[in-house]
Amino acid sequence: MGSCCECMKNFFGRQKNTNVRVSLPAVCFVWQIAMIILFGVFIRYDEESDARKWIEHKRDHNITSDIENDFYFRYPSFQDVHVMIFVGFGYLMTFLKRYSFGGVGFNFLIASFGLQWALLMQGWFHSLDPNTGKIYIGVESLINADFCCAGSLIAYGALLGKVSPVQLLVVTLFGITLFAVEEFIILDLLHCRDAGGSMVIHAFGGYYGLAISWVLYRPNLHQSKRLDGSVYHSDLFAMIGTLFLWMFWPSFNSAITDHGDGQHRAAINTYIALASSVLTTVAISSMSQKRGKLDMVHIQNATLAGGVAMGTAAEFMITPYGSLIVGFCCGIISTFGYLFVSPFLEKYLKLQDTCGVHNLHALPGMLGGFVGAIVAAAATESVYSAQGLINTFDFEGEFANRSVGTQGGFQAAGTCVAIAFGLVGGAIVGFILRFPIWGDPADDNCFDDEVYWEVPEDEETIPPVLEYNNHMIHKHQDISESNFSVEQS
Amino acid sequence: MGSCCECMKNFFGRQKNTNVRVSLPAVCFVWQIAMIILFGVFIRYDEESDARKWIEHKRDHNITSDIENDFYFRYPSFQDVHVMIFVGFGYLMTFLKRYSFGGVGFNFLIASFGLQWALLMQGWFHSLDPNTGKIYIGVESLINADFCCAGSLIAYGALLGKVSPVQLLVVTLFGITLFAVEEFIILDLLHCRDAGGSMVIHAFGGYYGLAISWVLYRPNLHQSKRLDGSVYHSDLFAMIGTLFLWMFWPSFNSAITDHGDGQHRAAINTYIALASSVLTTVAISSMSQKRGKLDMVHIQNATLAGGVAMGTAAEFMITPYGSLIVGFCCGIISTFGYLFVSPFLEKYLKLQDTCGVHNLHALPGMLGGFVGAIVAAAATESVYSAQGLINTFDFEGEFANRSVGTQGGFQAAGTCVAIAFGLVGGAIVGFILRFPIWGDPADDNCFDDEVYWEVPEDEETIPPVLEYNNHMIHKHQDISESNFSVEQS
Amino acid sequence: MGSCCECMKNFFGRQKNTNVRVSLPAVCFVWQIAMIILFGVFIRYDEESDARKWIEHKRDHNITSDIENDFYFRYPSFQDVHVMIFVGFGYLMTFLKRYSFGGVGFNFLIASFGLQWALLMQGWFHSLDPNTGKIYIGVESLINADFCCAGSLIAYGALLGKVSPVQLLVVTLFGITLFAVEEFIILDLLHCRDAGGSMVIHAFGGYYGLAISWVLYRPNLHQSKRLDGSVYHSDLFAMIGTLFLWMFWPSFNSAITDHGDGQHRAAINTYIALASSVLTTVAISSMSQKRGKLDMVHIQNATLAGGVAMGTAAEFMITPYGSLIVGFCCGIISTFGYLFVSPFLEKYLKLQDTCGVHNLHALPGMLGGFVGAIVAAAATESVYSAQGLINTFDFEGEFANRSVGTQGGFQAAGTCVAIAFGLVGGAIVGFILRFPIWGDPADDNCFDDEVYWEVPEDEETIPPVLEYNNHMIHKHQDISESNFSVEQS
Known part of the structure; x- marks a missing residue:
């Protein structure tokens, strides 16, 4: 029967060549060498991580203690975010019975390449010093690079099991590039606030992945149906991912917010919103099944929707009960998405979304963008104080005279920009990925680690x-x- | 045989209706909506997380740097505690071969509801501002809310596999409420110190769960014996829980202690005590088995006893070797508990304690309370300095003249209060849970995820x-x- | 067949008695009691964790805020390191199909004993106060104790599945002792810098384990071949270990570097080097297999080589692209090690290295030592500033006039010392372990949890x-x- 299996694989393999023995090493080497050259040309330590400059910086700013180094404000949050990217996203994608190696392994590959490219792309767009032509990096750059990867990892969620590692590296290359551009437009040109990335990360990443998946539609994917599901222990591995995402989401949303009250408030709001999502997810999941049984798919995913939707508003004065309401609604919406929207998308829009990123990232991200717009527009000086408004919304320089209402409008516009970038960029990348050179699996061979991994005999x-x-x-x-x-x- | 299984379920199902399709969503929705309303009425940001108030606070207290915000003192510890609550407790309860979804999933549900209710209950009892009628929350409130959940999660350990999710939400509602009251009596009225909660968390939570389990005694639980055990991989999942609890316990015991030396010392003491527990647990476990084989139940649980028992004394000057001795003894006592006390309780006291919370929480928690009393009574000015005594024991205001001997007496009294609250409260809650409306499983249907979860076909x-x-x-x-x-x- | 299996075990068991029912508890008790006595005699809180001394220290040094306590500089990194030691190393060693209990469980035992002994050994060599005869410990001592355990855990990687827990405790006792001595020679006498321990931890630990394994060579180990491999889910457990090591390695390399720019830079460099290692590991792994399939052994191990190799140089001004190059090369070298060097060592040098610590620790550690030497020798005042050079290389006291070239030479010498200590010490310990009193398994009984654990029937x-x-x-x-x-x- 082993040989029979092999024989069937060869038969179908004729249609698709999944051999990546040349292409995968070639892409890895070329891109990694390019990274070394570009880092050599552009990237330097910033004033807080450079031996000479930190001494000068302390002297120039009358800083008496090393604890004022940004490292101590941001490093614990950075490590939490780092865990979310590699263990959180990685293990969340191990839920399939025979694609767990691909879930956690390709996630590892994507993020490791992506963060290097992100340091460059974000550096060019956000922190290139015009005098020296260099990018100066510190701990905040690392957090931003991890955030940037998150966009591509979300896209991977929609493609899980249906693409080759070479395709994923292409998705990441373009994903990071598009991310840096839309982020520049949204944060710098439109001057939006989006500390936890409802717009720039989740809405963009979600629609980017969905558009790619739509272009790569596989009409015969049902031939892999035997593998498109979980087993008992793969669901437990996926819960590890869920919980690390859930627990560290307050760090995600607060990692790059303002020092002091900003970080503090963002963490509290996210913590509260997430708790609320869990209750409503359980409620809807139980209502939808015979005898009130819970569905692991909902628990693994929809419980996180509150964190996604607080990505923009967490640093604002949304109030604790406002956070609860956002989590309440998003838990419901996301679970309904898994129950009704995903099947609808697959049947009528020909959109195969393996992890349901539409319900977990795209839709809650979009909602989070609009929640942020509303909360920004509703900001008042009595709540924030004059200085607090300036701090929170960064109303300085050319934006010193912007009103909160205008800010709200720009926040909403930013959400639309993120979605547009995701959809258009994803469609283009999808067409690139349809060339028959990338080693993607055949329709009856999806969701199967055997294709790209040496799988131990079990x-x-x-x-x-x-x-x-x-x-x-x-x-x-x-x-x-x-x-x-x-x-x- | 699939249908045969179904048929037997129906047969026994006649006695018990495990359908929670109405009750579980109803409870989740009603309680979550109540939370939103109560948060709206009562909960606000505190002076360190509010945009306006932090600016005023810095000005009023001559604070020059945002690093003085309590966020930076407590947030890393908070995140460690958060991991303990969701991954630590959650995965520790995945050890059963077919109740891992329930272990980690219901833990998630309980804690997510519990922390919201805890913010309110603890707020009313500890930090309600009499002028404004509001509760002001910051990162320390989040830590306390997580602590408060721990009590109910410990109780869940005794009930694991034998109750419905609706019952668990009831256990949590009352557990949090009782916790807030006993904590108010112990910390505020008796003015005990209990930073890591040997008394208020572990002794209370343990006896609360045991009392409930005693009332819910199932004489025919042996009918589920086939599922009351682990398999190889479920033990490995449980070890994830064990290790995250073990590693982060220093953060647990130091999370809300005094800034500076208090947090520092609590972490060191707990680290040392836990290391010692591991050695004695291994020793007793090996002695107790044929050929010296180790038992995973002991390694997963008794290794943590040192952390539980240091919950009160960790912030005191117990000395490093004192910590070693506490860990040494508790590793032995806890392992003996698993070997002899749990079977005794089940046989003679009709007390079924699935996870052995008696040996891991109740008993070491009680011992920890008394260790704390002794160490407090032995405190001297030569060791702490006069100011150090005031800082450590908070001898201020109406307690300015309390002697350390008196403090020791009150610490011991506090332990008794915690136990009493656990036993009496648990007995009452147990009787409430015996109403036949909660959807709990039949005796031959315990420890089975099939009852409340859509389990993938494996x-x-x-x-x-x-x-x-x-x-x-x-x-x-x-x-x-x-x-x-x-x-x- | 159960009885048949038992019978065969008894047959071979005649040669080897694996009963540790007396020896394991005896060793645990004796050593733990010795720890209590020695801690009582020697170990005290330092000035930042002692109630009295911290108050005096703040007064004497005009410290106004508790945030200046070293706890807040180091504790987040400490917890990350702690996770690496217990979950990282522990789960990395669960990859064998039937030795996962031993992998994570004995790792737990070794580290818990080792850290206590390390506090004493490192205290005697590095921080014994000559006036009081006491060792004063704080959070940095805990990090160093964890580091010290890492050496013995690396050695365990080479021995995995082939030794008894009693032997492991002996390995640890001598490993910690040797570590403290070589560390004293390298850091204090030679005045090397080695914050992340390329030399003192990885090169030493790796060669220590290899030498022991070489002495304990088992010619008939092929009799256990059926168990010397992974299954699908054991590889997923091992990936948990890999990822926590990978993610937290920036904390490992920065945990005890200088406050401020030192910690900041070490974290950035390690983060970058690790990312680069992943790409080249994937490339070589894919090139080496039919159809470009990836091998989990490489992904689990070689991806970490960049972190090992940055252990010395991470705190220097190696530049971001320098870090990329180190990671690039080490990913390649380490993967080649798994492909060619390990089989060569086993076949021609009679060296059985279960986890391939040669490729992950010994070789990259040695390379890291030499990279550190080169980067140190290339340091210039224009890059570091005069004060920066003094801070980074600690050119103070008797070393005030050392040139960077000299420093480079000493760094290289330090690497050789570490290797020599590992090889010679390991050979001696190996011979000690050949006495037939330690309860090690027979050749056909290796890699089997049944020998030392009560394994649930599965x-x-x-x-x-x-x-x-x-x-x-x-x-x-x-x-x-x-x-x-x-x-x-």
């Missing part, structure tokens, strides 16, 4: 009959097996 | 006989099967 | 034939079994 995976025979032959040669063995051969 | 879960026959029927219909069976027998 | 592990028969005998004794198939269908 007693559990060998069908009992076969194993039975092996044992028989091995151990019971002395007994009359003639009837049995004959019909097997 | 090749591994289908008994081999059935699978064998299925394959036979499917593939060998053409052969005479009578021969086959004969040569097998 | 449906999956029982071969279907046996289970089939068991069910037959158990359930159908009353029926004529020739009819059996008939009545099932």
Whole structure:
């Protein structure tokens, strides 16, 4: 039966060549060498991580203690974000019964490449020093690079199991590039605030992945249906991802907000919103199933929707009960998405979304953008104080005279920009990925680690009959097996 | 056999209706809406997380740097505690072979509801501003809310696999309420110190769960015996929980202690005590088994006893070797508990304690309370300095003249209060849970995720006989099967 | 077959007695009691964790805020390091199909004993106060103790599955002792810098383990070949270890570097180097396999090589692209090690290295030592500033006049010292471990948790034939079994 399996693979393999033995190493080496050259030309330590400059900086700014180094404000949050990117996103994508290596492994590959390219792209757009032509990096740059990867990892969620690692590196290259551009437009030109990235990360990343998946529609994906589901232990691995995302989301939304009250408030708001999402997710999940049974897909995903939707508003004075309301609604909306919208998208829009990123990222991200717009427009001096408004919305320089109402309008516009970038960029990248050179799997070969990984032989995976025979032959040669063995051969 | 299984379920299901399709969503929605209303009325940002107030606070207190915000003192510890609550407690309860979804999933539900209710309850009792009638929250409130949940999660450990999610929400509602009251009595009225909660969290939570479990005694629980155990991989999932609890326990015990030396010392003491517990747990576990084999139950649980027992004394000057001694003793006591006390309780006291919370929380928590009392009573000015004594024991205001001996007495009294609240409160809640409306499982249906979860079909879960026959029927219909069976027998 | 298995075990067991029921508890108790006594004699809180001394320290140094306590500089990094030691190393060693309990469990035991002994050994060598005869500990001591354990855990990687827990405790006792001595020579006498321990931790630990393994060579280890491999889910558990090591390595390399720019720079450099390692590991792994498939062994291990190799240089001004180059090369070298060097070592040098610590720790650690030497020798005042050079290389006191060139030479010498200590110390410890009193497993019994653990009966592990028969005998004794198939269908 092993050989039979092999034979069927070869048969279908004729249509698709999944051999990446040349392309994958080539892409990795070329891009990594490019990174080394570009880092050599452009990237330097900033004034807080450079041995000479930190001494000068302390002297120039009358700083008496090293604790004022931005490292101590941001590093704990950075590490939490880092865990979310690699363990959170990675393990969340291990839920498929036989694509867990691909889930966590390709996530690892994408993020490791993406963060390097992000340091460059974000540096060119946000922090290139015009005098020296250099990009100066510190801990905040690392956080931003991780954020930038999140966009591409979200897109991976929609493509999980259906693309090759080479395709994923292409998705990441373009994803990071598009991210840096839309982020520049939204944060710098439109002067939006989006500390936790409802717009720039989640709405963009979600629609980017959905557009790619739409272009790569596989009409015969049902041929892989046997593998498109979880087993008991793969669901438990996925819960590790869910929980690390859920627990560290307050750090995600507060990691690059203002020192002091900004970080503090963003963490509180996110913590509260997430708690609320869990309750409504459980409620809707239970209502939707026979005998009120809970569905692991909902628990693994929709519980996180409150964090996504607080990405923009978390640093504002949304109030604790405002956060609860956002989490309440998003838990419901996201669970309904898994129940009704995903099947609808697949059936009528020909959109196959493996992890349901529409329900977890795209839609809550968009909602989060609009929530941010409303909360910004509703800001008052009595609540924030005059200085607080300036601090929170960064009304300085050319934006010193912007009103909160205008700010709200720009926030809403920013959300639309993020979605547009995701959809258009994703469609273009999708067409690039349709060239038959990338080594993607055949329709009956999706969701299968065997294609790109050396998978250990597992007693559990060998069908009992076969194993039975092996044992028989091995151990019971002395007994009359003639009837049995004959019909097997 | 699948249908046979179904049929048996229906047969026994007649006694118990485990359908929670109405009750679970109803409870979730009603309580979550209540939370929104109560948060709207009562909860506001405190002076360190509010945009206006932080600016005023810095001005009024001559604070020059945002690093003085309590966020930077407490947030790293908060995140560690958060991981303990959701991953630590959650995965520790995945050890059962077929109740891992319930272990980690209901833990998630309980804690998410509990922390909201805790913010309110603890706020009313500890930080309600009498002028404004508002509760002001900051990062320390979040830590306390997580702590408060821990009490109910400990209680869940005793009930694991035997109750419905609706019952668990009831356990949590009352658990949080009782916690806030006993905490008010112990910390505010008796003026005890209990930073890591040996008394208020572990002794209370442990006895609360045991009392509930005692009232809910199931004489025919042996009917579920087939599921009351672990498999290889479920033990590995449980070890994830164990290790995150073990590693972050220094953060747990230091999270809300005094800034500076208090946090520093609490972390060191807990680190040391835990290391010592591991060695004695291994020793006793090995002594107790044939050929010196180790038992995963002990390694997963008793290694943590040192952390529980240091909950009160960690912030005191217990000395490093004092911490070692506490860990040494508690590792032994806790492992003996698993070996002898749990079977005794089940047999003679009719107390079924799934996770052995008696040995991990109740008993070490009680011991920790008394250790704290002794260490407090032994405090001297030569060791702490006069100011150090005031800082450590908070001898200010109406307690300015309390002696350390008196403090020790009150610490011991506080331990008794915690136990009393746990036992009496748990007994009452247990009786409430005996109403036949909560959807709890039948005696032969415990420890089974099938009851409350959509469980994926797993090749591994289908008994081999059935699978064998299925394959036979499917593939060998053409052969005479009578021969086959004969040569097998 | 259960009894057959048992019988074979007894047969081979005659050669080897794996009963540790006396020796393991005895060693644990004796050593833990010794720790208590030695801690009582020697160990005290330092000036930042002592109630009295912190007040005096603040007064004497005009410190106005508790945030200046070293706790707030180091504690987040400490917790990350702690996770690496217990979850990172622990789960990385769960990859074997039936030695996961031993992997994570004995790792837990080793580290818990080791950190206590390390506090003493490192205290005696580095921080014994000559006036009081006491060792004063704070958070930096805890980090150093964890580092010290890492050396012995690396050695365990080479021995995984082939030694008894008693032997491991002996390995740890000597490992910690040797570590403290070589660290004293390298850091204090040679005045090397090695914040992330390329030399003192990785090169030493790696060669220590390899030398022990070489002495304990088992010519008939192939008899355990059936267990010397992974299964699908054990690889996923191992990836948890890999990712936590990978993510927190920036904290590892920056945990004890200079406050301010030192910690900041070390974290950035390590983050960058690790990202680069992932790409080249994937490239070489893919190139080496049929159809470009990735090998989990490489992804789990070689991706970390960049972090190991940056252990010394991370705190220097190696520049971001320098870090990329180090990661680039080490990913390649380490993967080649798994492909070619490990088989070579086993075949020609009779060296069995279960986890391939040669490729992950020994070789990259040695390279890291030399990279550090080169970067140190290339340091200039124009890059660091005069004060920056003094801060970074600690050119104070008797070393005030050392040139960077000299420093480079000493760094290289330090690397050789570490390797020599590892090889010689390991060989001696190996011979000690060959006494037939330690309860190590027989050659056909390696990589098997059954030897030292109570392993739960797992449906999956029982071969279907046996289970089939068991069910037959158990359930159908009353029926004529020739009819059996008939009545099932």
